[in-house]
Amino acid sequence: MSDCIFCKIVAGEIPSSRAYEDDLVYAFHDIHPLRPTHVLVVPKKHIASLAHVSADDEPTLGRLLAVASKLAVDNGSTDGFRSIINTGRVGGQEVSHLHLHILGGAEPVGPMVSKT
Numbered sequence: 001m002s003d004c005i006f007c008k009i010v011a012g013e014i015p016s017s018r019a020y021e022d023d024l025v026y027a028f029h030d031i032h033p034l035r036p037t038h039v040l041v042v043p044k045k046h047i048a049s050l051a052h053v054s055a056d057d058e059p060t061l062g063r064l065l066a067v068a069s070k071l072a073v074d075n076g077s078t079d080g081f082r083s084i085i086n087t088g089r090v091g092g093q094e095v096s097h098l099h100l101h102i103l104g105g106a107e108p109v110g111p112m113v114s115k116t
Ligand code: AMP
Pocket: 005, 014, 016, 028, 029, 030, 031, 032, 033, 040, 085, 086, 092, 093, 094, 095, 096
């Protein structure tokens, strides 16, 4: 997708702080980190959201999750982490390219969903 910011990051057209890359996924540090560890993992292929995946995407989705633990540990979250995929309007998704948030650090991330 030519106007997708995360596609441009994957293509190197927009700078990012790379954390990991392989044939299927690209990981980079969130530009506005919410915790000491805040890494985003995205499929290299444009997939708009978790509501837009097909059976062909299963290997990519598997990889997305499979790299999460190592990314968390390598980036300072050695005792667990929070993984989040926001989807669509109700899920609060702001960037329409599927991405997995990996949040952590030394302290607990906090409640899964805030009441406020
Ligand atoms: P979401 O609300 O789940 O769509 O999350 C989008 C995330 O992308 C937010 O945490 C943003 O801070 C992050 N983000 C947006 N633009 C960039 C960028 N150019 N580089 C790194 N992270 C970004």
